[in-house]
Amino acid sequence: MGAGHGHRLHFHGHSVVHRAPAHLKILLLLGFVLTVVATPREWYPVFGGYLALLLGVVLLARVPLTYLLPRMVVEVPFLLFAALMPFVAEGPRVALPLGGWEVSVSESGLMAAWGLAVKGTLGVLASLTLAATTEPTDVLRGLQRLRLPDLLVQIMGFMIRYLDVVTSDLGRMLTAMRSRGVDPRSPRHWPALARTLGALFVRSYERGERVHLAMLSRGYDGRLPGDAR
Amino acid sequence: MTPVLEIRDLAFAYPDGHQALFGVDLHVHQGERVALLGPNGAGKTTLVLHLNGILSGETGHGDGSVAVSGLPVTKKNLLEIRRRVGVVFQDPDDQLFMGSVRADVAFGPANLGLKGAALEKRVLDALDRVGMADFADRPPHHLSFGQRRRVAVATVLAMEPEILVLDEPSSNLDPASRRELADILRDLDVTLLMVTHDLPYALELCPRAVVLSDGRVVADGRTYDALTDEALMRAHRLELPWGFDPRTIAVDSLPR
Incomplete structure (x- = not known):
């Protein structure tokens, strides 16, 4: 019960991203996540763009990736579910080379897994970035300003x-x-x-x-x- | 002179039928420091919850009256009563519920309508009186237990109460924090009612003691007299810690 230890998600800093008003960051996060979710999953290069944008923000915030990545374990259950989908889904099957083996998986399942994994990862990384750059009390104040x-x-x-x-x-x-x-x-x-x-x-x-x-x-x-x- | 606290013939039974208080009479005058002693289950907490109207005849089956500086404790007067009576609860985690020490201390006075610079001043004054002004921006759960207890006292001081009621102020504190809190309480210029099992603490801080047992006041007088009355102590399950004898304490070091 000692003093000390900060919030587990917050990374102390004074960058532009840290200093930006919390309600603005919340709105941007919401907008970003909605856009990512609404993007058709076949537009592969676009997701690369999203990732580059996100990494740019992380770089600007000077939060080390080694700080964010271990905190992404919350996503693991979803990734496991995504990894299962190609095997259990119905529809036309394709052969997937996997370390010398040819595995037959469902094509639609594979697409769904890709969509879930990429959208989930982008969403989690974006949320962690918000959490790392904004104190929980500021998030609350931001939500309040947004009339929640x-x-x-x-x-x-x-x-x-x-x-x-x-x-x-x-x-x-x-x-x-x-x-x-x-x-x-x-x-x-x-x-x-x-x-x-x-x-x-x-x-x-x-x-x-x-x-x-x-x-x-x-x-x-x-x-x-x-x-x- | 109107007493700060005037309890008359207070009786109370909980809705489940358990009778906790049987006609308690108690007057506390301005500037007094009173220790409320008694074994577990004597009704001390029930009595404390009556002082600011959390419990009353309206919530259970009760009788009698409580008045603070002449103002009766009734539903209509609750906000003013709660300003006048500051209760510090036993577990500081129950008392400190906001995100920062500053916000927590500001909670009470802001509910009373204070704003802006006046509120800020009130908060810093209260924190200063308990020596916690440097911690204003820390979240309460990052403080040590003793520091949290002191902030809990500040949250109540910030409402400028006429009487400060402390429930077991020394519980769970290490000896150094216990002494620091005693120093703070001794220097406060406020009427004090302190519920405690810590009899040496009562002797150190409160000239007057009231012993509550089975929902009745069984003794009301000098703390020194109560603690040296062996028949009274034995009859009401009060015991001094091993090796502690009030008679060996120099008379002029007792509080007056």
């Missing part, structure tokens, strides 16, 4: 604030499980893990009630005061 309903902004704010608290709650519960000879990773002990997660939910819910009490005690009336942000 206040309630949603409040909920996201609390999520950012309490993520570390809840994660460390979970960490302590897992340590306690291990200390009593239960390995949370072993499927044999998944029932115990499930009960722990249930307990974590109840704990967090009760914390929510206590936080609400503390807010009421300081005159909260349903709206976060604008000046306090």
